[in-house]
Amino acid sequence: MSFSKIGIIGAGISGLAAAKQLASHQPMVFEATDSLGGVWKHCSFKSTKLQTPRCDYEFSDYPWPTRDNSSFPSYVEILEYLNSYATNFDLLKFVSFNSKVVEIRFVGHHINVLGGGGGGEGLSTAAVSQPIWEVAVQTDQSDTVQWHAFEFLVICTGKYGDVPKIPDFPHNKGPEVFGGKVLHTLDYSKLEKEEATQLVQGKKVVVIGYKKSAIDLAVECAESNQESYLTWKLPLNKYGLKPDHPFEEDYASCQMAILPENFFTEADKGKIAFKNSTSKWWFWEGGVEFEDKTKLEADVVVLATGFDGKKKLRDIIPQPFRSFVEFPSGMMPLYRGTINPMIPNMAFVGYIESVSNLHTAELRCKWLARLIDNQFKLPSVEKMLEQTTKEMEIMKKTTRFYRRSCISTFSINHSDEICQEMGWSSWRKKSWFSEAFSPYMSQDYQEEI
Numbered sequence: 518m519s520f521s522k523i524g525i526i527g528a529g530i531s532g533l534a535a536a537k538q539l540a541s542h543q544p545m546v547f548e549a550t551d552s553l554g555g556v557w558k559h560c561s562f563k564s565t566k567l568q569t570p571r572c573d574y575e576f577s578d579y580p581w582p583t584r585d586n587s588s589f590p591s592y593v594e595i596l597e598y599l600n601s602y603a604t605n606f607d608l609l610k611f612v613s614f615n616s617k618v619v620e621i622r623f624v625g626h627h628i629n630v631l632g633g634g635g636g637g638e639g640l641s642t643a644a645v646s647q648p649i650w651e652v653a654v655q656t657d658q659s660d661t662v663q664w665h666a667f668e669f670l671v672i673c674t675g676k677y678g679d680v681p682k683i684p685d686f687p688h689n690k691g692p693e694v695f696g697g698k699v700l701h702t703l704d705y706s707k708l709e710k711e712e713a714t715q716l717v718q719g720k721k722v723v724v725i726g727y728k729k730s731a732i733d734l735a736v737e738c739a740e741s742n743q744e745s746y747l748t749w750k751l752p753l754n755k756y757g758l759k760p761d762h763p764f765e766e767d768y769a770s771c772q773m774a775i776l777p778e779n780f781f782t783e784a785d786k787g788k789i790a791f792k793n794s795t796s797k798w799w800f801w802e803g804g805v806e807f808e809d810k811t812k813l814e815a816d817v818v819v820l821a822t823g824f825d826g827k828k829k830l831r832d833i834i835p836q837p838f839r840s841f842v843e844f845p846s847g848m849m850p851l852y853r854g855t856i857n858p859m860i861p862n863m864a865f866v867g868y869i870e871s872v873s874n875l876h877t878a879e880l881r882c883k884w885l886a887r888l889i890d891n892q893f894k895l896p897s898v899e900k901m902l903e904q905t906t907k908e909m910e911i912m913k914k915t916t917r918f919y920r921r922s923c924i925s926t927f928s929i930n931h932s933d934e935i936c937q938e939m940g941w942s943s944w945r946k947k948s949w950f951s952e953a954f955s956p957y958m959s960q961d962y963q964e965e966i
Contacts, residue, residue, distance in 0.1 A: 521545050523889070524652055524665060525611075526618050526833075527673035529555020531867035531878040533599060534576070535671045536608045538879075538886040545665060546608075547654055549617035549679075553603055554596045556678045560706050561592035563713070564733045574875050576602060577959045615657045621670070621833050625649035625861060649862040669889060671864045676826030678703065684725075684822055690799035690806075692818075697804070701820045702730045716817060717741050723805055723813050725798070726821025734819055736779055739788035826868070838863075848912070850905040853935055855881045856888075858901040876959045877928070883962075884935045893938055929957060936962075 521543065525535050528548035532555070536546050552558050566589045567574055571581045574595075579602050581590075590598070603609050625648070648666035655662050681701040686692075692699040698716070705713065722738040724731050783789045797808045804815035827849075830842050841859040843849050852858055854869035854877065864885050866878050887893060895901065908931075933943035944952055945962060 521665065522668045523671065524650070524667035524669070525671045525673060526652075527555065527675060527867075528553050528612050528614075529557070529673060529675055529867070530599065530875050531555075531675065531882075532671075532673035533603055533608060534875075534879040534882040535673055535864075535866055535885070536611050537576075537602075537606050538882040539671070539889065540606070540608070540611070542889070544611050544671075545667075546612040547616040547618050547652070548612055548614050551614050553612070554599050555675055557592050557595050557599070560678045560703060560730070562702075562706055562730075562733050562737055563710060564737050565592040565730075566590065567592075567595060568729070569873065571598075572958060573873050575959050576875070576879055577963045579605060580960065613654070613656075616654045617656075618652055618833055619655050619662060620653035621835055622651040622653075623649070623835055623838065624651055624666070669862045669864070671866060671885070672830065673866050674826070674829050675867045676870075677824045678826075680825045680828045681820070682823045682825045683820065686799050690801070692800055694802055695800040695804070695815075695818065696802050697816045697818065699800075699818045699820070701822070702726075702734060703824070705734065705819055713737070714741055720816035721804075721814055722817045722819065723815040724819045724821055725805070726823070728821065728823070731821035734821060735789050736783055738819075739783035739786075740779065834860075844909075846909070846913075848909050850902065850909070852895070852901040852905055853881060853884060853938070854931070855885055856895065856901065858898045858905070873959070876962070877932075879959065880932055880935055880962055883964075884939055887939050893940065932957070932962070 523539050523542045523544035525532050525539070525544050525546040528536075528546055532546055532548070533553065536544055550559060568589065570587050571590050571594075572584045574590075575581050575584065575598075581598060603612075648668060650667050650670045652665045652667065652670070653662040654665060681703045683701065705716075708716065717738045718741045720738075724735050724738065784791075792807070792811075792813065798805055800806070800818070801812060804813045805818060806812045827843060831839055834842060838860045841850075841857060849865070849868050850857060850859075851865055851869055855864050855866060857863065857865065866881055866885070867874065869877070888895065896904075936943045936945070945957060
């Protein structure tokens with residue numbers, strides 16, 4: 518069994534940010550697939566693009582080569598950027614590809630570990646580092662596993678991808694009674710371009726969902742074929758859909774979706790039709806049926822119904838810690854969006870969302886690296902829980918969709934507090950004028966010398 522100080526699970530944007538900031542510890546990074554990029558690699562369609570300009574989605578020390586380009590980069594461009602970042606900072610040497618973590622064991626029962634005391638705590642400072650966690654890794658579909666021991670684990674498996682969320686259906690009203698093809702967006706994203714075109718071309722396609730993947734997929738289907746139905750829960754008055762909540766609630770829950778260029782063009786051509794799906798629905802042999810007795814005929818039904826990221830965590834984190842992963846409300850109690858006060862020597866990066874997930878992931882990893890290097894101490898468990906509860910209450914007051922754990926309404930304050938805890942100034946601009954009138958960007962959070 519090998520032993521290292523730091524283990525990182527996942528090589529998406531959060532895993533890369535963690536590897537970069539913790540590089541001095543020679544971390545071991547386990548990536549279940551054969552490539553970097555996380556959801557950008559494995560959950561994207563040909564039409565998938567970033568929802569912000571590239572200058573709002575970059576690492577603080579690695580600007581885009583064309584950062585002044587105001588267009589939204591495609592997923593291919595994002596993957597190129599992430600691979601370039603990993604190559605530039607020599608991060609690939611830390612990554613073990615095709616290495617899936619299948620089990621984690623806690624072995625630190627008698628060691629002073631992070632977050633376990635009543636006062637401020639740092640990482641275990643024993644003269645000789647000792648393992649706290651053991652990790653079982655399965656490689657290349659092998660039936661055998663290799664065990665690795667770590668003093669600290671960073672979980673970066675993310676909220677999206679891997680585990681599709683499939684709706685429950687009444688008896689004899691599930692996909693088995695439908696005469697056409699049913700698949701999840703996760704399955705669709707794995708298709709080659711020709712396979713995807715063949716699947717939808719000339720077909721009646723129903724997309725169940727209303728978020729970014731559903732919107733992108735509806736446009737792809739419309740461009741390939743005569744008609745696509747998008748079951749929709751968000752406001753489009755022109756198409757007879759009235760909102761039941763204000764825009765601010767979508768912003769507060771990080772649910773804003775930038776529509777693809779041709780979305781309304783295809784809708785106005787009649788190639789995208791809408792059905793408000795706030796009611797229940799199920800399958801019949803010719804398509805899908807709704808609670809109001811209306812039916813949609815379909816050849817293909819695609820479920821853009823999201824992912825169960827917490828199941829990924831529950832599958833690998835052992836008890837009793839598994840029961841601490843989320844509160845009964847469904848929210849994850851993470852101090853500074855990173856540390857669960859009840860789980861020792863483990864961090865979670867990429868589970869609390871913001872307007873720019875790459876920026877917050879990188880800043881939290883800078884904070885985490887300094888914590889592990891004992892440059893500051895954590896507050897007591899009680900104070901950390903008090904802080905996380907306070908943030909959860911803010912989320913609950915600003916949106917009914919609070920379970921998504923989004924900090925968009927207080928993200929600058931969140932970053933300020935992280936900076937202060939690291940001993941940095943929370944004023945990141947070079948002048949008071951810029952501080953007052955210029956938006957914060959990733960480059961404002963470069964290392965302080």
